[in-house]
Amino acid sequence: MKSPANTSNQDLVLAYKYPWNKITLGIVVILICAVSGVAVGSVHIPITSVFLILFSKLDLFNESGELTSAWHTIIWNIRFPRVVLALLVGASLGISGATYQGLFKNPLADPYLIGVASGASLGATIVFLSGIPFTYGYFSLLPVASFCGGITAVFIAYLISIKSGNTHLSTLLLAGLAIGAFATAITGILMLRSDPDLRPLLSWLMGGFIRAQWSHSILIMPYMIVGVSFILSHSRILNTMQLEGYYAESLGVNIEKSKRILIVSATLVTAAAVSFSGLIGFVGLIAPHIIRLLWGTDYRTLLPLSGLTGAAFLILADLTARTIVSPIELPVGIITALVGSPFFVYVLLRTKGSTIDGY
Template identity: 50%
Template sequence: MSFPKSQIQILAEKSRYRRIWIGTLILLCCILIGLSFGTVPIPIKHSISILTQSINFINLESEWTDAHEIILLKLRFPRVILACIVGAALASSGAAFQGLFRNPLADPYLIGVAGGAGLGAAITLLLKISFLVNLEFFLPIAAFSGAIITVLTAYFISLKSGKVSLISLILAGVAISASTSAVTAFLMIRSNPDLRPLVSWLLGGFQSAEWNQILILLFYLIPSWILMMAYSRTLNTLQLDEKMAKQLGVNIEKTKVIIICTATLTTAAAVAFSGIIGFVGLIAPHAVRLIWNNDYRTLIPTSALLGASFMIIADLISRTIIAPSELPVGIITTLFGTPFFLYLLRKHNKSS
């Protein structure tokens, strides 16, 4: 038997959808900025016209050069879309980890998931596994294998009396990240004397963005995002207490397995094609909490939208700040993320 929704529930739903629309508009603006600005600036109205003509096959009067069209469609468009998807993946997985561990500082980078995913992908790339028919399609699986081992290791190390210790989780994640970085560096030195491409990949970037990478990435991410949203109400219930959540009918162990697997796969797929990019999963969910609230039905999608916007702007900074050269985008996100993390850690210690 279903009951009609109250006025408060209707208003809450409208408010939730409004926030998602606001996040979508911000993202669309960032996409246009990412497409229009760079070493070769393209007027925003020309960017819109080029996209409209290419997508809808409408013949518009050309006010732009062929060079502008090639730069936008062949170079910037796949790069901006890949940055958008990777940012959304890292931010949504960060929000899911924070909800599961009831830990505001849980982040794929800080708890070692990104490092483990990077190691798994690096092993596959460096060893040049020849029996794989499609290496790009297998990369997220290899990254997931490394990531799931690291996240479970950090989780069990930090588990105490059935609860996850905040400090232990971060310390375990930092230690595991350091170990995976050391192993990855060793494999790189042993396998390839020219380390520049691999170092650039490990520090994160979208220089080699291609449409087939985006399609493969979406193949892994869409089911993960659907599962995250399906469990968003359950994550809300978990914020009360595990005992109370059990009394309300939540299957705690099943929820943990599903959220850990989906959030880890989301991170791993992103890392496989972008390298290790830190702090996006920390910054975006906290920014959403500061603006709105802690309802995971809103927090996960709006974090994804804000993370996508942040990643596009970070990538734009990385390719323009020392133009014509580029900085790895992971350096830009770390420069933003480190002081933000220290601020949150200090705030958490004061509240404790």
């Protein structure tokens, strides 16, 4: 077996075959996950009825009389939008996690690293506690606020690192940590100094898909498409960034500009994901590492496959979260950590021949 980490750096720029077979496998796995996510839930609905309901939506059949409208609602307005949102959020977190890890050449980097999460929490908390009526019809201010908060935190961190001379990534990292800690402190003060009923806010901060609606997926889709396509188009540059600085420059890559594009895109994708699902840990950290351990560190493979892994993982985690103690739901973050860490350790042990040095 040829271990991927033994691939020498020069190989990266040589002929490269796009990993269509792996991506196809990933898509098949996601489809299986998605179908089971729609078919299984705390209310038992026969699988044939599930398919009848789905097909009736596609106008392939006239709706059969024996399907109750409650089942229809459960499949079409609860489970399906939820699976789709989990898919989008999981993919976002996986891809942005891989991007941050490559960008910072740091195996511990995750999508919430440079203050996105803390900023988003602060934004949501301010709107929530300010007493502004944050819902207008079907439109909610909460995700918008968390999105703005996340972006603002990263932007401030970025300004600080520019002020300090260059966009050296460790400066950005430290500035992001400082901004994040500051935002967390403000969030804490606001929560302690306010109205007692914090349950909806706490439940948002914990993360989850219990509120998932079709409109959420539609709203985060544009950000995702823009951000992800920018990231994917820079996957070759992420490869060269793993080389020493002068190597990359000698290849004619404008590293500074690419860094900026990648930071903005990854933050955009993360903030969009966070805005409706809250803070779900672990996915963005382990999805890229699993792929890296299994299939190597070429970002052209790593980025799309991390997205697919993150999506499949989060769909299954959400499925478990909503069924394991039915009729009660658990926060999905508990499941991602509970199922994710042993699986990650297993992968780590199985591939002990290789290392995760390939940054």
